[in-house]
Amino acid sequence: MHQRTLVLTILDVRSSYLEGRQEPAERETPDTVQWWIAPDLTWRIKTFGIDHDLHLHHVRGGDADYYMEHTRADYNGLIRAMYRLDFEDYLDEAARNRVLHDAGLHAGLEIAAEHGFAFWNPDRAVYKTKSYPDA
16 A cells, blocks of 8 residues: 655745745745655655745654644744645545545645655646755
8 A cells, every 4th residue: 555644734925945035925826845754754845936946855753743743833824724634545646636635625746756755736837956955
């Protein structure tokens, strides 16, 4: 079985790490903070709405509740919505789309099978790593 959990946080801001700017995300694409939780590894995925930048970081340990609390503490006051999405089989397109639909989200789970994670694409655009945060 390919069971996974995605903690998805949609923020009230849109930003560009490259340009060092942040602005309110009214009708434009917001930033997201996501945690793809697998049995052996968790990925932290941050999307930047202005330039469709993608930051990836993998961690070990923690569960969905831990990452939800961690995100609430880090982004207090900037959170528009937070979801815990449990996928029984994330490789089954119909099954994953049902989970997203039931949460009121559009279908848009992008799977990076070669890296072992997936993320919710807020505007169905092409996201890729364009900048690298300081260590």
